[in-house]
Amino acid sequence: MKPVNVGLLGLGTVGGGTFNVLSRNAEEITRRAGRGIRITHAAAREYDAGSLPGIDDISVTDDAFSVVDNPDIDIVIELIGGYEPARELVLKAIANGKHVVTANKALIALHGNEIFAAAQEQGVMVAFEAAVAGGIPIIKAIREGLAANQIQWLAGIINGTGNFILTEMRDKGRDFDDVLKEAQALGYAEADPTFDIEGIDAAHKLTILASLAFGIPLQFDKVYTEGISRITREDVNYAGELGYRIKHLGYTRRTAEGIEMRVHPTLIPERRLIANVDGVMNAVLVNADAVGPTLYYGAGAGAEPTASAVVADVVDVVRVLTADPENRVPHLAFQPDSLTDTPVLDMEDISTAYYLRMQVSDKPGVMADITRILGDAGISIEAILQKEPAAGAERASVILLTHVVKERRMNRAISQIEALDSIDGSVTRIRLEHLNVD
Numbered sequence: 280m281k282p283v284n285v286g287l288l289g290l291g292t293v294g295g296g297t298f299n300v301l302s303r304n305a306e307e308i309t310r311r312a313g314r315g316i317r318i319t320h321a322a323a324r325e326y327d328a329g330s331l332p333g334i335d336d337i338s339v340t341d342d343a344f345s346v347v348d349n350p351d352i353d354i355v356i357e358l359i360g361g362y363e364p365a366r367e368l369v370l371k372a373i374a375n376g377k378h379v380v381t382a383n384k385a386l387i388a389l390h391g392n393e394i395f396a397a398a399q400e401q402g403v404m405v406a407f408e409a410a411v412a413g414g415i416p417i418i419k420a421i422r423e424g425l426a427a428n429q430i431q432w433l434a435g436i437i438n439g440t441g442n443f444i445l446t447e448m449r450d451k452g453r454d455f456d457d458v459l460k461e462a463q464a465l466g467y468a469e470a471d472p473t474f475d476i477e478g479i480d481a482a483h484k485l486t487i488l489a490s491l492a493f494g495i496p497l498q499f500d501k502v503y504t505e506g507i508s509r510i511t512r513e514d515v516n517y518a519g520e521l522g523y524r525i526k527h528l529g530y531t532r533r534t535a536e537g538i539e540m541r542v543h544p545t546l547i548p549e550r551r552l553i554a555n556v557d558g559v560m561n562a563v564l565v566n567a568d569a570v571g572p573t574l575y576y577g578a579g580a581g582a583e584p585t586a587s588a589v590v591a592d593v594v595d596v597v598r599v600l601t602a603d604p605e606n607r608v609p610h611l612a613f614q615p616d617s618l619t620d621t622p623v624l625d626m627e628d629i630s631t632a633y634y635l636r637m638q639v640s641d642k643p644g645v646m647a648d649i650t651r652i653l654g655d656a657g658i659s660i661e662a663i664l665q666k667e668p669a670a671g672a673e674r675a676s677v678i679l680l681t682h683v684v685k686e687r688r689m690n691r692a693i694s695q696i697e698a699l700d701s702i703d704g705s706v707t708r709i710r711l712e713h714l715n716v717d
């Protein structure tokens with residue numbers, strides 16, 4: 280059968296990895312796909328030809344639109360990243376009747392609803408496995424492998440850069456900025472690394488996972504997003520003393536009132552497997568009614584792990600090229616006319632446990648004031664740790680773990696604690712999830 284022609288947009292970290300994996304494994308990939316798959320055209324402003332053996336045999340241009348408009352191309356792989364011109368290029372490719380494979384989580388999270396509607400109209404596929412958790416086939420797992428289940432919640436370490444930074448800080452006492460520079464050099468970080476450290480990248484990915492899990496439209500603007508930039512080594516150490524690890528977690532849960540979608544640093548009991556996922560590795564823990572908990576683990580960023588997911592999508596697309604569009608796996612796991620408008624909860628309405636750290640005057644009655652405020656608010660305390668002032672200092676650190684409570688109630692209690700004369704500065708609050716599966 281005639282080989283499938285692919286146009287590759289972007290020859291950076293993931294684009295280069297995709298070119299190399301497709302070339303190196305061409306023979307086995309053909310045996311899997313049933314047809315040859317060849318990149319005939321690529322678009323890139325600059326690239327390192329020395330690291331791309333065979334790149335001189337294909338046509339490379341700096342005009343990405345000429346690739347999406349080329350009638351000889353069947354599948355466009357978009358690996359440019361960012362919102363624009365990626366959105367315009369993808370919509371153009373779809374309008375031209377081409378299937379699209381993308382690793383662009385920002386694009387799918389913000390414009391996926393529009394893109395999938397356009398794709399459905401044209402009868403083409405948009406595949407995006409590489410958009411979430413790098414090389415882990417989590418989209419396929421949720422969309423197909425868990426199709427029998429009602430998913431209750433999922434929790435993921437879904438930003439490799441952030442996990443790499445937190446791990447190096449904890450294990451080697453390294454400085455935040457120094458580790459971030461290394462993550463950039465290794466090709467893990469986004470073009471704008473604030474997307475990694477402020478949680479935006481993880482929020483893009485959580486938006487996609489929540490849609491697949493619960494059959495709701497993509498709603499990036501409803502995700503509560505907090506990054507890791509304010510995590511201190513002190514908190515990492517105190518959490519450790521209490522038997523927890525701090526991880527940057529994306530968490531989504533279906534409750535009777537609505538759906539929680541949140542990304543923030545989170546204490547997790549260190550005995551949980553997911554608490555031990557370190558470095559650039561990602562993991563997603565899915566709790567579903569029939570199968571129970573399942574855990575997916577693998578490299579969350581980097582050239583070839585991400586290329587692994589991109590190329591698998593290309594193989595998937597090639598396999599269904601001749602299938603009737605109605606019989607394809609729907610983009611967002613549920614049939615497009617069966618998505619629901621279940622409300623997404625405001626952050627004040629979510630329920631979770633908390634780690635609180637505060638600097639207090641080392642004098643009688645302070646602890647009683649704090650516990651009274653929490654008691655009056657109906658917040659029960661699970662553990663207390665008090666650290667004596669350092670030599671010559673006047674303030675002691677008090678660390679509290681609470682049971683589960685509504686965020687609104689905790690916000691009020693924190694304001695009252697911060698108003699006490701005996702409290703210095705603001706209270707550090709980190710949410711805590713036990714991730715119980717029974």
Ligand code: HSE
Nearest residue numbers: 438439440468469580
């Ligand atoms: N910057 C992202 C990360 C790349 O570190 O996870 C993979 O999506």
